Amino acid sequence: MSSLTHSSASAGGPKNTPPAQPGEGSKLNAFRSILTYARPHRLTFLGIFFCALLAISADLLQPYLVSIVIDKHLAVGSKDMSFLVQIGIIYSVLAIVSFAFTYLQNNLLQFAGQHIVARIRKDLFGHISKLSMSFFDRFHIGSLVTNVSSDTETISQFFTQVLLSLIRDGMMLILILFFMFQLDPMLAWYAVLILPVVAVVAITFRTYLRKTYQEARSRLSRLIAFTAENLSGMFLIQAFHQEKEQERRFAEQNENYFTANVRQIRSNVIFNRTFDILGNLALVLIVWLGGRAALNMELQVGVLYAFISYIRQFFQPINQITSQWNTFQSTTVSMERLWRILNTQPEVKDPDPDQAKPLKTEEVQGRIDFENITFGYDPSRPVIPHMDLHIRPGEMVGIVGTTGAGKSTMIALLNRFYDVSKGKVLIDGIDIREIPQEQLHRIVGLIQQEPFLFSGSIIDNVRLFREDVSREQVMEACRFVGAHPMIERLSDGYDTKLSERGSGLSAGERQLISFARIMVFQPRILILDEATANLDSHTEQLVQEALQSVSRGRTTLVIAHRLSTVMHADRILVMKDGEIVEEGSHHQLMAVGGYYQELYHHALQAGAKE
Structure with a gap:
């Protein structure tokens, strides 16, 4: 809900590989x-x-x-x-x-x-x-x-x-x-005899024209990709004074496209002029044959004029049809x-209407059960080999572990971005595969590390463009999470237009808006996936206060690298290689002296270096 994007990379997800190429028959299909x-x-x-x-x-x-x-x-x-x-x-x-x-x-x-x-x-x-x-x-x-x-x-x-x-x-x-x-049928047959010559020319040029066209398109795509990459990385280019080098590389790409484009244009000109020459030769032939017939009184002059007009038009449609080949x-x-x-x-599908078990948001208690689940993006390499976890209604659970431990994958399964390979994920005892996805995503609210904001006003970003959510509801939600003073300071308040991804706001301000979004839609289960990872200490404190507000009365799962974010959770799950290796409160886990304590000391050392 609060974030509309998901990345599996942090959880050992699959690489972006191109899809398999379809067979030749697919072109006709x-x-x-x-x-x-x-x-x-x-x-x-x-x-x-x-x-x-x-x-x-x-x-x-x-x-x-x-x-x-x-x-x-x-x-x-x-x-x-x-x-x-x-x-x-x-x-x-x-x-x-x-x-x-x-x-x-x-x-x-x-x-x-x-x-x-x-x-x-x-x-x-x-x-x-x-x-x-x-x-x-x-x-x-x-x-x-x-x-x-x-x-x-x-x-x-x-x-x-x-x-x-x-x-x-x-x-x-x-x-x-x-x-x-x-x-005149005789002159018409002479004109028809030219068609095989036209066909040979068209077929001969077609392969070359296609090659030059595809080469120009390919080089244009590379030029566009290079330009987009440099615009995205302009900060890095300027920071390392790479302007001259990138200009040189751009000039090289631009020259390659220029050369290919000129070659394509030249081939088209040669092709079109070849047709013009054929047309003129045909016209000369008809004028010579028709002129002799007219002089011998075998052909009327008016018919010869009409024939000349038609033969001049004869090659135009052939040329046009052939030029559309590319x-x-x-x-x-x-x-x-x-x-x-x-x-x-879609691999994840809604249940059949007769098998669906709809849940009303206000009736959801918030109990979560991962019953003996197994999952892997690649079935031969499970990210979560086995997990059996039960979370009580209203419980706040912190989830910690190193990158690739399976934290985000576990959350993706609860949101049903993917289906488990084995086992079940249950909410209030109901398999989430039996809950319509629209209702499931109303029940489960997700706030990610990089909240996604659309181009548009702040009020529309909070209510996600739903006109049935009133302005008063949006303002009340923003007051509740502490975002109202920040919004009021903006030039147009709640009507302030945001640029792409909310680039006019700081990371903390964007995150507060995502918390307000959660309050508007009132999910019964709240998930925070590294929601405070990129925030400074002051902004993190504001977000922590917002978290305390929105998590009250809700089942809350908090994924965090900063252990300070989850120290006050009712229970902390420590994950490693897709399995829960330790669980308990902060004090219980510190007393055990295991993997959690090791993570805690590493976090302290990293904080001291900063």
């Missing part, structure tokens, strides 16, 4: 899966098809009209102006029709495409938010940000650019061939990545 988002827009796409058909037909009829004027009017020496006026009106109407339906087609396509991508983006974010913590152990946060932003934008380009090209340019190519065969390649990669995420099922 991914494509089908993403295209299902287009189904609700079937009628819109049908409308786009007919708009494109009407717009292109109106465009291609214009040269045909001019050929009629040349052959039926000018060539025979007719002086009938009414005929020319009629043709001029029809020509103007066709131009207007072409403009209107092209405009309508583009608007319909953008409407459908943007709706599809907005729904994909919404479903993707919603799906990610429901996945288990084990998923975030495997996926880097940066790659998920890329999925939500960059990959969905690439898919947007598919629906608004690639799909448009396939519909419009494909239809134009077919209609141009149709009109050419209507005008975008299509990017789309298939993005679709595959998104499909892989959307196809991932």
Whole structure:
């Protein structure tokens, strides 16, 4: 509740390893899966098809009209102006029709495409938010940000650019061939003979174009990653005067991207100019063949004019379709990545409604039982080989041990970020796997070492943007934990806008806000995971007072490196290698003279050095 992030690293959790790559068949599955988002827009796409058909037909009829004027009017020496006026009106109407339906087609396509991508983006974010913590152990946060932003934008380009090209340019190519065969089948067949040459050129260039495109994208990604890394570590760069070195490395990355980008642009220019040359050669061939036929009175001049107009347009749709190949390649990669995420099922699932055992927060006593549990992020390497622990309602329990002892893992299991491999975790005698997760997270409140604050006002961060929590409730909670005076000193009080992660506040102030958040939502079980680790002595005292306030009447578990934080706990658990090796009050454990006493003396020595 108070912190929305979790890290398993401190508890010996798994490393961030990339997920297994799916097989070749997944590309087709991914494509089908993403295209299902287009189904609700079937009628819109049908409308786009007919708009494109009407717009292109109106465009291609214009040269045909001019050929009629040349052959039926000018060539025979007719002086009938009414005929020319009629043709001029029809020509103007066709131009207007072409403009209107092209405009309508583009608007319909953008409407459908943007709706599809907005729904994909919404479903993707919603799906990610429901996945288990084990998923975030495997996926880097940066790659998920890329999925939500960059990959969905690439898919947007598919629906608004690639799909448009396939519909419009494909239809134009077919209609141009149709009109050419209507005008003169022999000349049309000569034009068709050029298509194999075009296909060879396209296939030859396609591999090279894909290679240069992917190389440019790869180097751009490395440049962005380098920039983000340096911006995050700017404090360190300036502290060690590394500006010149990092500028040199940035210049090297920038030069690499520049070179790859120029190579990609050059290859595209060569490809497009090759098509221009083929188009001009085809035009020369048609003019030579058609001109000879016209001179021999075997072909009308108007037909030759129309043919020349069509052959000039013939290569445009081919060029457009081929140039969209890189975008299509990017789309298939993005679709595959998104499909892989959307196809991932959460490992921690809510119980079936008929098997769920809901608990009301106000009725929870707060008894916790870890019954003979075993757990490991990797099943072959258990972090907690065995634990049998029982905590009384209202008891304050301190948990201490070195890094990797299993403290945070134990807390993650109680929050059900992961499910135990063996045994049960019970609250008031009910297996937490039988409690809906929404209710469980209302019962169990978690405050971590680095409390997470959103960009927004303080009041919204305390009530987590829930409008049903009144301003008075927020202010009362802040007074209770001692945060009210600090908030009142800010320029806009409770309406003060916080930057990302609350960077405008000190660590102690952020922690006090997280305590206030706990008071608003009133969990019956409270967990503090190293909540005072990064605080100075004065701020730690404020947080300790807040802890005493919020823990009253609640079952409280406190993980701490600073033993002073848990010295007054009802019971202290000492963990080592995933097991509880000692337990008792501070005085009892000191009297035993075991592992706890050793930790205590180490803490005293560290404090003396400071």
